[in-house]
Structures are given as C-alpha cells and as structure tokens.
Amino acid sequence: MNRIGMGEVSLSEAEIRAAHEVLSSGALRQGPRCEAFERDFARRFGATHAVSNSSGTAALHLVWMSILEPGDEVLVPAFTFIATASTVTVAGGRPVFCDVDPNTFLMDLEDAEKRITDRTRAICPVHLFGNTMAMEQVQELARRHGLKIVWDAAQAHGARYQGRELAGYGDFVCYSFYPSKNMFVGEGGMTCTEDAEAAQLLRDLRSHGQTGKYYFTSLGLNYRMTDVEAAIGCEQIKGFDEKLATRRRNARILMEALEPIAGIRPQVTTEGAEHAWHQFCLVVDPDKLGCDRDTLMKRLDEQGIDTGIHYPKGLHQQPVFEEIYGKPESLPVTEWLCEHILAVPVHHGLSEEEAHRVARTIAEVAGS
Numbered sequence: 001m002n003r004i005g006m007g008e009v010s011l012s013e014a015e016i017r018a019a020h021e022v023l024s025s026g027a028l029r030q031g032p033r034c035e036a037f038e039r040d041f042a043r044r045f046g047a048t049h050a051v052s053n054s055s056g057t058a059a060l061h062l063v064w065m066s067i068l069e070p071g072d073e074v075l076v077p078a079f080t081f082i083a084t085a086s087t088v089t090v091a092g093g094r095p096v097f098c099d100v101d102p103n104t105f106l107m108d109l110e111d112a113e114k115r116i117t118d119r120t121r122a123i124c125p126v127h128l129f130g131n132t133m134a135m136e137q138v139q140e141l142a143r144r145h146g147l148k149i150v151w152d153a154a155q156a157h158g159a160r161y162q163g164r165e166l167a168g169y170g171d172f173v174c175y176s177f178y179p180s181k182n183m184f185v186g187e188g189g190m191t192c193t194e195d196a197e198a199a200q201l202l203r204d205l206r207s208h209g210q211t212g213k214y215y216f217t218s219l220g221l222n223y224r225m226t227d228v229e230a231a232i233g234c235e236q237i238k239g240f241d242e243k244l245a246t247r248r249r250n251a252r253i254l255m256e257a258l259e260p261i262a263g264i265r266p267q268v269t270t271e272g273a274e275h276a277w278h279q280f281c282l283v284v285d286p287d288k289l290g291c292d293r294d295t296l297m298k299r300l301d302e303q304g305i306d307t308g309i310h311y312p313k314g315l316h317q318q319p320v321f322e323e324i325y326g327k328p329e330s331l332p333v334t335e336w337l338c339e340h341i342l343a344v345p346v347h348h349g350l351s352e353e354e355a356h357r358v359a360r361t362i363a364e365v366a367g368s
C-alpha cells in the first residue's frame, strides 16, 4: 500500500517550462515576471496593490520596518509559526503573545484586547491553517484602539470571508509561497495593501530603499523575488482553483468521517468563512478516544499515513523569546492545543480514494 504523505510538492509541466524559459533567458533577477505575478495575484485574490518578496518572512519583516517605532507592541497569537512574531522583534518591536480560541485555533480577541497598552501599535491576526479570522471583529477592535492590522495570510491563499477574498482587507495582508503552502514557488512572499503609498514604500524597502540609481532614501534590504519564482507563480495561479477545490473536497471527506468520532475534534471553521485547508488539524481528547495524540500518530504511521504537529510549543514558550522577554505567563489554550493537536493529510495531491483511506484508517486505529 502506498504511503500517504503530508504534501510533497511537484511542479506541473507548464510551471517547469515557465521557469525554464526564464533560466534560459539569463534574466534571473526581479523583472517583468515579478510585475506580472503581482498583477495576477492582486487580481485573483482581490487586492489593489501586491508587492512580491523573497519569502513570507521578508514580507512581514518589511511591513514591520515600515510601521513600527522601537519598542512598539504588536498583538500576535502564541499559536502560530515563529515568523509572525520574530519579524516584529527583528524590526525593533515587541510581540505580545495572546491566547487562542480552543475551537477555531485562532487569536482570541477578548484575550488580545486585555493586553492592549499605550505602546500597542498593531495587531497581527493569523488565518491559521487556512481558517479565517472573523474579519469585522478584528477591524472593529483595531478601530477602537487605533491599531494597524497586519494579516498573516501565509497559510490562507484562497480562503474567503463572507464571500470576499482576503487580500483586499488592508492595512497589510502577507502571504508565503514556501513549498508546503497552497501556492508554492520555491521561496517567495507577497504583501497586499490598498494603500498606494504604503505599497511604494514596501517596494523601496525590498530594494535597499533605493529610489534613484545608487540613491537611497530609506533603510531597506534585498528582499526581492526573482523572475524564476514569479514565472512559476504566474503559471500556478491558473490552476489554483482546481487545487483549492481538491483540498476542500478532501476536507469534506475527512470532516464527515471524523466529526462523529467522540474524542476527535477537527478545527472549527469560523462562521462566514470558506476555509482554504492548508492543513486539516484536529485535537485528540484521550479520555474520550481511548488513546492520546502521540499514540494515534504512531498507529497512523504504522498504517502508512504521515501526520504532523503544528505546533508543538506556543511561541511564548520558545527558548528564544524566553531569553529575550523572560519567563512567560501561561497561555492555557495554546499550551493545551500544543499537546493535543494533530495534522492529517488534506493536500491537493491526495486523491478522493486516499482521502477516504485517511479518514477510514483514523476511525479504525482510534478504536483499536
């Protein structure tokens, strides 16, 4: 029986051809393909301006560089990938870790609001695993406290909220094209914004703050995407909806089979959201299921099914942040999730039959 993985990447023939064309032309650096990719991406995901970068981390870092003063605080969920917070620190700000909702696994806005001080400058909600935040609730909170919103959409290409694409929500919406993501070009990132001036500043910053030939008006870095990756991106966007539909079909199959099992609780999709299923994550309640998360993981591995743990530690518990900010206060939901969460295959390379096999196997081994 074939082993089912968590989503190995393979490029289509057309994507390989597009990359090859650029490679053979020798024009490898940021150029017309990057411009085309920015245009296509903005059109598909509903933004006015899109600025490409060398990674999702670079995209976030430049946004923080463009809006933070030293010591400014940013509300971030503790249950996310490190780049959401590390980029704040590297840009001179301070991430303030917030707990998350036990059902949606997304930032708990009540908890976040309690942590607002007169140093709080921004909030960085993460559309984790492709599930969207309740957008208007974040906007309302930000409005009340005068905060900028930087949406971390690294995992959410294709997700929608109340029928609307996410990239146009402003102030900044940051994406990643790392190979595990719903769109992947190698390494790459994109920031979308509705603000033309902000977009121009990000364009300057990704290129050393250069606004004329060897003339620098702001302090930037080299965070440009190359035309090789952009060519793959332009091609990939054409087949994106088909891949998204496959992820959604697979998620439906898993959901139908797993929801009735006592002791297994899949991530709850936010009301009004259309999930993009970057990951299908569930929590295991050992008292009800009869086995714990790690045992379930081992049994699935024995049956040829790979799984993953996203994430094994809250960011507040990461040694690097403990070293910088001292012993953290406990964030109980995040810590509980880290011990009980499991990601199972849902990716677009998974056939209908394989999705059924994943669901069936979970049901079988959970009871054994």
Ligand SMILES: Cc1ncc(COP(=O)(O)O)c(C=O)c1O
Binding pocket: 055, 056, 057, 058, 080, 081, 083, 084, 126, 152, 154, 155, 175, 176, 177, 178, 187, 188, 189
């Ligand atoms: C939530 C989140 N934010 C930011 C990033 C950073 O993106 P990249 O890996 O492209 O730098 C990732 C990537 O894993 C992510 O999952």
